[in-house]
Amino acid sequence: MILKKFGPWLDTVAILSWGILLLKYWITGKLSILIHPNYFGLTVAGGIGLIIIGGYKMWELIQLDRSNQKSRTSPTINSPRIPKVEHITLFPPSFGSTLMLSVALIGLVTTPRTFTSQTALERGLTESLPITRLQPQEFRNTTKPEKRSLIEWVRLLNFNPEPDTYIGQKVKVQGFVIHPPNVSEQYIWIGRFIITCCAADAYPVGLPVKLPIGQSRTAFPPDSWLEIEGKASSEELQGKRKLTIQADSLKSIPEPKNPYDY
Amino acid sequence: MQPALTNQLNNAFTLFLSLLVEAIPFLLLGVLFSGVLLGFVDERKLIARIPRNPLLGALAGSLVGFLFPVCECGNVPVARRLLIQGVPAPVAIGFLLAAPTINPIVIWATWTAFRDQPEIVVLRVVFSLITATIIGWVFSTQKDLRPLLQPAIARALPLPKPDSSETQLLTPETPSLLQSGTFILGMPGGAVPIESLLQDNWKPLQTGKTEKTSKPSSLFHRLSKERLGLLLDSMVQELRELGGVLVVGSAIAAIVQVGTPRELILNLGQSPVSSILAMLLLAAVVSICSTVDAFFALSFAATFTSGSLLAFLVFGPMIDIKGIGLMLSIFKARAVIYFMVLAAQLTFLMTLGVNLYLG
Numbered sequence: 001m002i003l004k005k006f007g008p009w010l011d012t013v014a015i016l017s018w019g020i021l022l023l024k025y026w027i028t029g030k031l032s033i034l035i036h037p038n039y040f041g042l043t044v045a046g047g048i049g050l051i052i053i054g055g056y057k058m059w060e061l062i063q064l065d066r067s068n069q070k071s072r073t074s075p076t077i078n079s080p081r082i083p084k085v086e087h088i089t090l091f092p093p094s095f096g097s098t099l100m101l102s103v104a105l106i107g108l109v110t111t112p113r114t115f116t117s118q119t120a121l122e123r124g125l126t127e128s129l130p131i132t133r134l135q136p137q138e139f140r141n142t143t144k145p146e147k148r149s150l151i152e153w154v155r156l157l158n159f160n161p162e163p164d165t166y167i168g169q170k171v172k173v174q175g176f177v178i179h180p181p182n183v184s185e186q187y188i189w190i191g192r193f194i195i196t197c198c199a200a201d202a203y204p205v206g207l208p209v210k211l212p213i214g215q216s217r218t219a220f221p222p223d224s225w226l227e228i229e230g231k232a233s234s235e236e237l238q239g240k241r242k243l244t245i246q247a248d249s250l251k252s253i254p255e256p257k258n259p260y261d262y
Numbered sequence: 263m264q265p266a267l268t269n270q271l272n273n274a275f276t277l278f279l280s281l282l283v284e285a286i287p288f289l290l291l292g293v294l295f296s297g298v299l300l301g302f303v304d305e306r307k308l309i310a311r312i313p314r315n316p317l318l319g320a321l322a323g324s325l326v327g328f329l330f331p332v333c334e335c336g337n338v339p340v341a342r343r344l345l346i347q348g349v350p351a352p353v354a355i356g357f358l359l360a361a362p363t364i365n366p367i368v369i370w371a372t373w374t375a376f377r378d379q380p381e382i383v384v385l386r387v388v389f390s391l392i393t394a395t396i397i398g399w400v401f402s403t404q405k406d407l408r409p410l411l412q413p414a415i416a417r418a419l420p421l422p423k424p425d426s427s428e429t430q431l432l433t434p435e436t437p438s439l440l441q442s443g444t445f446i447l448g449m450p451g452g453a454v455p456i457e458s459l460l461q462d463n464w465k466p467l468q469t470g471k472t473e474k475t476s477k478p479s480s481l482f483h484r485l486s487k488e489r490l491g492l493l494l495d496s497m498v499q500e501l502r503e504l505g506g507v508l509v510v511g512s513a514i515a516a517i518v519q520v521g522t523p524r525e526l527i528l529n530l531g532q533s534p535v536s537s538i539l540a541m542l543l544l545a546a547v548v549s550i551c552s553t554v555d556a557f558f559a560l561s562f563a564a565t566f567t568s569g570s571l572l573a574f575l576v577f578g579p580m581i582d583i584k585g586i587g588l589m590l591s592i593f594k595a596r597a598v599i600y601f602m603v604l605a606a607q608l609t610f611l612m613t614l615g616v617n618l619y620l621g
Contacts, residue, residue: 096506
C-alpha cells in the first residue's frame with residue numbers, strides 16, 4: 001500500500017533529481033570532464049526536459065493529493081476510450097526509480113574527477129592515434145611549430161612518424177606528467193586524454209620529454225600539469241627512436257577547466 | 263596498492279557517470295517518441311499498407327521501426343499487438359527484431375558515438391535489416407504461428423487464411439450438414455463455414471471502442487488532453503524502467519572496462535573470432551537499451567575489432583536477457599531459441615566477414 005502511494009512520488013523525484021544533476025554539471029563546468037562539448041546542448045536540453053516532466057508530474061501529484069487522493073486511473077477521469085498502453089516490467093516498479101535516485105544523489109554530492117596518469121599508463125600510452133580516431137585529412141605544415149598543441153604534434157607524427165623531420169623545431173605544449181616505469185629519471189612523458197564522445201572512450205596520447213641536465217623527474221610529480229617549452233629532438237627510448245622534447249623550461253600550470261583535447 | 267584501488271574506483275565512477283550523462287538525453291528522446299507514437303499512431307491503418315509477400319513483408323516489418331522508435335523494451339508490446347491484430351508472422355517478427363535498431367533515434371545515437379567510423383553506423387543498419395528480414399522470412403514457412411506462441415496470445419490470434427484450393431473444396435455441393443468444420447448458423451445464406459469469414463473483410467478481435475476514436479482516413483489519433491496525460495504517464499513509466507536498466511548497464515560497462523585485466527581484454531579483443539564471440543555474449547548479458555548501447559560499445563572501441571563492435575550493436579538489440587524475458591511473454595521457449603540461434607549465427611557470419619575483409 002505504502003509503495004503504491006509513494007511510487008509515483010519516487011518516480012517524480014528520481015526524474016527531477018536527474019534533471020537537476022545534468023544542469024548542475026553544466027553550470028559548474030564539470031560536464032567537460034564527462035563528455036565532448038559537442039553534446040553539451042543535448043545534455044542541457046535533456047536536463048530541462050527531465051525537469052519539465054518531473055515538475056509537471058509533481059504538480060499533478062500535488063493536485064491529486066489535494067483532491068482527496070484519487071488515483072490517476074480512477075474512473076472519474078473521462079478517458080475510458082483510450083486503451084491503457086501495455087507495458088511489461090522487468091523490475092519491481094520502484095526498483096528503477098530507487099536506483100536512478102540513488103545514483104543522482106551520489107552524483108549531486110560528489111564531484112567527478114579526471115583520469116590520472118596511472119590510467120594513461122594502464123590504457124597504453126603511445127604517441128600514435130588509435131585507428132578509430134579521425135585521421136588528419138590535410139597536412140598543414142604551415143602552423144608554426146611552437147603553436148602546435150600536444151594533440152597536433154601527435155597527429156603530425158601519425159602522418160609522418162620520422163622523428164628526424166622535426167629536429168630543432170620549437171615546441172610549446174601543455175599536458176599532465178606521466179612517469180613511465182621503464183625509463184630513466186631524466187625523462188617524463190607529457191600526456192593528454194582525447195575523447196570523441198564521452199569519458200568512456202578517453203584515449204591517452206603523449207610525448208617523451210627529456211629534462212634539462214641536472215633535473216630529476218621527482219621534481220615533477222605525476223598528474224601535475226606543466227607547460228613545456230623546448231626543442232624537438234630524436235632519442236632512442238626502449239629500443240625505438242622517438243621524437244622527444246628537449247625541455248628548456250617547465251612551468252607548472254593549474255589543471256585546465258577542460259582537461260581533454262579533441 | 264591502496265592508491266591504485268582508489269584510482270580504479272575513481273575511473274570507474276567517472277566512466278559510469280559519463281555514460282549516463284551522455285545516454286540520458288537519448289533515452290529521454292526515445293521514451294518521448296515511443297510514447298507519442300504508441301499513443302498517437304493508429305497501427306492498424308499502418309498494417310493495411312504492408313505488402314503480403316513474405317520477404318517484402320518481413321522487410322517492411324523491419325522498417326516499421328522508423329515510425330515506432332522504440333527500443334527493445336518497448337517493441338515487445340507493440341509486436342504483440344501487431345500479431346493479435348492479424349499481422350502476418352514475418353512482418354511482426356521482422357518488426358520485433360529490427361525495430362530496436364532501425365529507428366531514427368538509435369541511428370542518430372550510433373552516429374554520435376561512432377562519428378569517426380561511419381561504416382559502423384551504416385553496417386549496423388544493413389546487418390540488422392538483413393538479419394531481421396531473413397528470420398522473418400524463415401518464420402513465414404510456418405503457416406500457422408500458433409504452436410509457437412504462448413497459449414494466451416495464440417487464442418487471441420485470428421485463424422490463418424486457408425489456401426484458395428482448400429476453400430474451393432468447401433463450396434456447398436454437399437448439404438452443409440454433411441460437411442465437416444465449424445459453421446456460423448443463421449447467416450443470410452444459411453450456415454456459413456467459419457473459414458469463409460476469414461476471406462476479405464474479416465476483422466480479428468477488435469477492442470470495441472478504440473476504433474471509433476480515430477477518423478477513418480487518418481493514420482494519427484487526434485490530440486487530446488487525455489492522450490497527453492497518457493503520454494506523460496507512459497514516459498514516466500518507461501523512464502523509470504529503462505533508466506534502471508541503463509544504470510545497471512553503465513555500471514557493468516564501467517566495471518568491465520576498469521576491472522578486467524588489460525591483457526585479457528586485448529587478447530580477446532584483437533582476434534577476429536574471439537572478439538565477436540565475446541561481444542555477442544556481452545550483448546546478451548548486459549541488456550543495455552538500444553537507444554544508448556552505442557555509447558557502451560564505444561568504451562570498447564579502442565581495444566576491440568570493428569566486427570565485434572558491430573556484433574554487439576546488431577545482436578544486442580535483438581536478443582538479450584531482458585529481451586528474452588519479454589519475448590517469452592509472446593512466444594514459446596522453442597521459438598525464442600530459434601530466434602537466438604538464427605540471430606547469433608547470422609550476426610557472427612556477417613561481422614566475421616567485416617573483420618576478415620574490411621578490418
